[in-house]
Amino acid sequence: MTIKEALNYSGVSTLEAEVLLCYLLKKDRAWLYSHQDDILARDRARRYHKLIARRQKGEPIAYITGHKEFFGLDFYVDQNVLIPRPETELLVEKTIQVLKSYKLQAKKLNILDLGTGSGNIIISIRVNSKQITVNRNNYYATDISKEALKVAKKNAKKHKVFSKIQFIHSDLFDNLYEIKFDLIIANLPYLDKKWIDKELKSEPKNAFDGGKNGLEIIEKFLQKTNCYLAKNGIILIEIDPRQRNKIKKLAKKYFPNKKLTIKKDLSKFDRIVVLS
Ligand SMILES: C[S@@+](CC[C@H](N)C(=O)[O-])C[C@H]1O[C@@H](n2cnc3c(N)ncnc32)[C@H](O)[C@@H]1O
Incomplete structure (x- = not known):
């Protein structure tokens, strides 16, 4: 041939x-x-x-080759992690913008990526914000899956930021003691069962299945976040555009005093909720 x-x-x-x-x-x-x-x-x-x-x-190309490009970086991926999606790059972009903002630069920040998977979000943020006083900041990444954390650590080593990020095995905030976060970034599972198609089924279920209405995990997260958020802390959450109104309601219920902004992705879909 x-x-x-x-x-x-x-x-x-x-x-x-x-x-x-x-x-x-x-x-x-x-x-x-x-x-x-x-x-x-x-x-x-x-x-x-x-x-x-x-x-x-039906095996995804990224699992066959073990590679997926995200935010201009090459990530190792396997069956233990969700394959990073291009729309999630917006979460990284917005977080870098927040980091650059004058107010937050003035102090040392605690930054958390909750549900890190392959580590694509926190690693891209750390690698791409080296010029923004990042050495003062503390970076944390958590996941409920020990296997996913192994992949995230491998990627952090590959991109030479392993010593800059603390990886913690945790169900939501369970293993995070006495830390208040200035910035919490979360791309948690948010799909409703009826939206889950055949192609997704080779990826880990606990990476995309959001439970009842797709919102069970996000609601639990919002319920608990207040205790772990620093004063004036900011939360950035990736959502499915179809959940916009329900998420807005939940966010207002748990964070009545925060300003809620929704950012659209390149396809003009509501993709990120920012609570500041
Ligand atoms: C949608 S994936 C996102 C992965 C990666 N951050 C990304 O953007 O591609 C959700 C991740 O959250 C993790 N996760 C699910 N439930 C969790 C929980 N209760 N606590 C912490 N992590 C959880 C999954 O293991 C998975 O890695």
Whole structure:
């Protein structure tokens, strides 16, 4: 089989074939297209068939290659973590904006990423805000899944911020003692069962299933957050656009004195709730 034939393999899209071939051959796209007539050696062709078969069974490309790009960084991912989604980059962008704001820079901050998964949010924030007095700040990341935390730690080492972030195994705030956070960022599971499709089923259930109405975990989080939030602390939560009004109600119930702002993602969907 030539590279050209491999690229046109039926049953997967050309884009998927490209990603799998780049991964298999450790080359970039430009190389593939300038070597289209090269022959794939037999053992490589065999390995390529296996990768294609995994994709055809519905395994996400990111789990097959072990990589996902997020906020311009390469993250290791496996079946223990949710694959970072592009819309979550907004949460990172907004948090960096908050960090840059004059008021917060004046003091040392405690920053928490609750439900860190692969660590994509907190690591992207730490890596991309090195210039903003970050050395004074304390960074924390928690997850209910020990396996997810292992992945997050691996990514923190990869991006050279392991010593800057404390990783804590915890169900919501249970194992966080006597810390008040100035900034809490949470991308918790928020999907209603009826929205869960086949493609999602290869990802860990506790990463996307939000329980009753999809809001059970977020409501528990909002109920408990007050005790862990510093004075003038800010909360940023990723939501599903369909939950906008329900979340607004919950946020007003638990934080009647905070200002609520909703930010839209690039597709103009309500995506982030900021309580400040
Ligand atoms: C939607 S995923 C987000 C992962 C990652 N932060 C991201 O943005 O891609 C939700 C994460 O929250 C974790 N989680 C679920 N319930 C939790 C709980 N009660 N306490 C802490 N973490 C929880 C899951 O294990 C999962 O890693």
